[in-house]
Amino acid sequence: MSVLQVDHLKIWDSLTGRMLVTDSSFHLKQGECLAIVGESGSGKSLTCRALMRLNRPGLRQSGDIILEGINLSELPEKEIRKLRGKRLCMIMQNGMRAFDPSRPVGAHLRETLTVHTSHWSRTEMTKNVKLAMESVGFKDPTAVMGRYPHELSGGMLQRVMIALAIVLEPDIIIADEPTTALDAITQYEVVEQFEQLRSRLGSSMIFVSHDLGVVKRIADKVLVMKDGEIVEQGETSDIFSGANHPYTRYLVSSKLALQRHFKQLMGGERVAES
Structure with a gap:
């Protein structure tokens, strides 16, 4: 059973008329993790913000966003505010910009x-x-809550945002590239937190990422976007083993090529050291 159903979502700039997301449809089951991948500007973040009705003024959207029978597209802003955080929440990609620098993180x-x-x-x-x-x-926690955003590292701020998201145990967690600005070790720790979160709360998750290694590890399904359009979606194993769309194959092959290059570099360093 789908906890979230998105039908024919379109997003466009009301000033220029430019279409930014074209006729997107997908669904999310209870306890499932859906990864959205694609290059910068493909419409990933716009899609996520549209689900929360948080896109900037000037952008318009149409289509149906149905959360367990409630059509979010038809709700007034006052009613949407009641659902944000409690039923569905969003973890932004830049912790430093997500918090008011003049207030300690505990206040948020x-x-x-x-x-x-x-x-x-x-x-x-x-x-x-x-x-x-x-x-x-x-x-x-008491010491961390008393600190200001600039006093915490990027990884710590990401974890505070995760805590902020889960404190109300929402039905759906949307994570918009939560590991982008983090070093490799911190990325690993944050991904572990998300895996534990899903296991403990049973929440559904939409996980936006450029890192296909993370996607392969955490996602049940993958949705691939290019130029504002969904070009392919399917089970994670199917996407990585037998993608149909040329762009998806390009993304997967690029990831594999980077992995091979990294292994060659590491091998060369070991040889040089010996």
């Missing part, structure tokens, strides 16, 4: 809870924020 977590959980006491709120922070690997 408490604000999210205040909006959606008016029935919680301050004690319950503090307890749940700490649990969310601990679940993403922070050993001293």
